[in-house]
Amino acid sequence: MKFFDLLRLVITNLNRRKARVGLTAIGVVIGTGAVVILVSLAIGLQMNANEQLYGIGDLSQIYVYPAYGGGGEVFISPRGGGGGGGGTQDIKLLTNSALQELGALPSVVAVIPREFLQANSVISYKKLQTYTGMFGVGTNDLADFGLKAEQGTTQLSRSTIVIGSRVAQNFMDFNLRPGQEPPPPPDLYDQQIQLTIFKYDDQGNEIRKNYSFRVAGVLSEAGSEADYSIYLPLEQVKVMNEWANNTRINYNKTGYNEVIVKVENPDKTLEVRDQIIALGFQANTMLDFVQGINNFYQILQVVLGGVGAIALLVAAIGIANTMAMSILERTREIGLMKAVGATNRDVLSLFLGEAAGIGFIGGLGGVLVGWLLGQMLNVVAIVYLAQQAAQQGGIPPSVAVYTPIWLPIFVLAFSTFIGMLSGLYPALRAATMIPVLALKYE
Amino acid sequence: MGGTTVRALDGVDIEIPEHTFTVVMGPSGSGKSSLLYLLGGLDRPTAGEIIVNGQRLDLMDENALALFRRKTMGFIFQSFNLVSSMSALENVAFPMQFAGITASQRNEKSKVLLTQVGLADRSDHKPSELSGGQQQRVAVARALINDPLLILADEPTGNLDSQSGTTVMQMLADLHKAGRTVLVVTHDARMTRFATHKIFLLDGRVVSEAEYQSAALQPLQP
Incomplete structure (x- = not known):
């Protein structure tokens, strides 16, 4: 039929x-x-x-951390320091040589260490104040993170900072009386802002240190943590952390807390992430989250x-x-x-x-x-x-x-x-x- | 059924020559319809051989039997068996669909056959719009559509009035005269007028005409 x-x-x-x-x-x-x-x-x-x-973040970025072994305890045994006692666990630190190792991976275009300001701090502009995350980054140009400037520059230099698009909105007048209209967010571009960090001595007395920075750039909205962050050079944050924590930081010994690896395009992100894990580090990407x-x-x-x-x-x-x-x-x-x-x-x-x-x-x-x-x-x-x-x-x-x-x-x-x-x-x-x-x- | 075996046909040994008009007579339950269905390849014997045109029907599989029926057989049924949703023309052409003939060829041939059975003007009518006699004539045209070797008619006048019955009988006789082999199973004694061969069945057995007549005339037991 x-x-x-x-x-x-x-x-x-x-x-x-x-x-x-x-x-x-x-x-x-x-x-x-x-x-x-x-x-x-x-x-x-x-x-x-x-x-x-x-x-939410540049999908071509991989956040790399030192790989701490399981069991909750951390034993530090720097690479090459032969003959660590039995029972210690090797952890792979993000030292400068490790950064070179990461940079040598195929498709990697940048390896940038990033450190938080690990101190009690307050940021002031005139009568306004805010508490927000401050990052020291191992690059002179935030464009390496895929960030763009709305005003000014993405370039970092000594005594200048670059702020995220929503940082200004978080400046508040804490002396405001109930019922008083809050002031509009300030235009911080090219303004001087004050950073005060605190620490306490053995007697519990507060010790302050003041810094003054010029806002060299305001970033475009990125839809990520960058919108609420303040960026400054890594060396500067290192000095502040050393002062606040009374230590000397040698990145070659202790490694960085966090390194951002940027790959040439997001298609390669997972592949490079796997290679980084294979090298013994912890690594995650926003792509994991999105996936x-x-x-x-x-x-x-x-x-x-x-x-x-x-x-x-x-x-x-x-x-x-x-x-x-x-x-x-x-x-x-x-x-x-x-x-x-x-x-x-x-x-x-x-x-x-x-x-x-x-x-x-x-x-x-x-x-x-x-x-x-x-x-x-x-x-x-x-x-x-x-x-x-x-x-x-x-x-x-x-x-x-x-x-x-x-x-x-x-x-x-x-x-x-x-x-x-x-x-x-x-x-x-x-x-x-x-x-x-x-x-x-x- | 019910654990009792009924032999519809028993020891039947007949030969139907080509170009004959054979009438199979017998009372209800004598096995005449079973004989027709076996010859037509619609049923299978439990034992014995059926040879049509040199082919053993009892050895064929379902598919071969379907092809055999399509090419060799034309069936006419007591209850016409027309498809109610189809027009007279479509009903006549129906068997050709399974042969893969094109629609235009089907229609052309169906029109010729409907003209032959005198229903050219009713080709678009549905079966419900036709009389019993007309429906059976459509069925006759349908039986002829594939140019069958053998035309098998099961009580073709059983549901018709006397006049329509005669018309259909005459039509079958004409087919025989045109060189076709016709086998009719019937109660209707008038059909024997056209027969070249007669087969009488009683209780599944072939009997002589004399035995058949005497059985038919036997008085009822009180």
Whole structure:
């Protein structure tokens, strides 16, 4: 039997029982519609989350830390210091030679140590004060981190600092009386700000040290910790840390606390991360985080798709029932088909085709319904989420429910397949009927 | 069924020559329909051989039997067995779909056959819009669509009034005259007028016409 003859016969037969086919297909519409809308919702959420995550950090950066051994205790045994006693555990320190080792890895474009200011500190500008993270970085140019300047420069020099885009907003007047309007965020560019660090002597007396810096640059919004950070040269932070902690720091001995490795593009990040771990350091990237989130949303898609698939399963039982009934009613017709020369395969194809047809019709309806509902939900949800974003701060979403082109195609193919699968048992029964019994069926 | 074995046909040994008009007579339950279905390859014997046109039907698998029926057999049934959703023309053309013949060829041949059975003007009518006699004529046209070697008719006049029955009988006789081999299973004694060969069945056995007549005339037991 030719394919187009089969198709025409399938359409004719489905057309014969419009009401029944329609009612059965409604079940499929609900199932496939549910799959489309739920998976679209999960995809929309993922896109939304990715939008929010965008700029959380440069995805081509790897944060490298010394690898401390397990067990909670840290034993320091510098490399090459032969004959460390039994029981000590080697840890790989981020010394300058280690930095060279990291820099030699393929695809690595920069290796930059970064140190926190490890001291009690307060930053003042006129009457305003703030407490925020201060980093000393082993580079003269923050552009190495992928950061850009909104005002001034990304270049660091002695007695200048570069501040993140939101640092100014965090300056507050702590002497403000209740009810008094807070002052607007100051424009700090090219202004002098004061840094005071504290330490305590053995008697518990506070000792202060003051520094004055000119703000040489304000960074563009990065959507990451850089927005709330103040950057200054590494050497400067080292001196402050030494003063505050009464120690001498020799990075060749103790290593850096943190090193940022920048690779040529984010595609190489995970590969280089693995190589760094293989060298014995701890390393993580924002890409891990983003991928973790993406994995979560992929699982969410499967779970939500599964919920929709349950409705589709119920619909599949409906198709099987409709086909079983249809075959019972058309037993004599099946007998006739066989009498006039239809093979078992012809009969099987016809009934499988009819079952698949119900799946297809339902799938088509489901895709349309799911897509339309998704669009409606999009309109409502975007308005709501934008309001939320306006109230709480953050990036308003551009999409809430997103139906990629592959989804309707997949759902349509899947519902057709499910229809066919549901019709398999009834169709097999039809195909294997003994012609004479089918013809005599009353 | 019910653990009792019923022999529908027992020890039947018949030969139907080509280009004959054979009428199989017998009362209900005599096995005449079973004989027709066995000859047509719609049923399988539990024992014995069926040879049609040199081919052993009892040895064929389902697929081979379907192809055999498509090429060799034309069936006419008591209850017409037309597909209710199809027009007369589509019903006539129906068997050709399984042979992979193109739609235009199917329609052309179906129109010729409908004209031959006098229903050219009813080709677009559904079975429900046709009388019993007309429906059976459509069925006759359908039986001829694949140019079969053998036409098998199971009580073709059973559901028809006398006038329509005669028309159908005449039609079958004409087919025989045109050189086809026809086998009709019937209660209708009028059919024997056209027969070149007669087979009488009683309780699954082939009997002589005399034995058949005497059994038919036997008075009922009180």
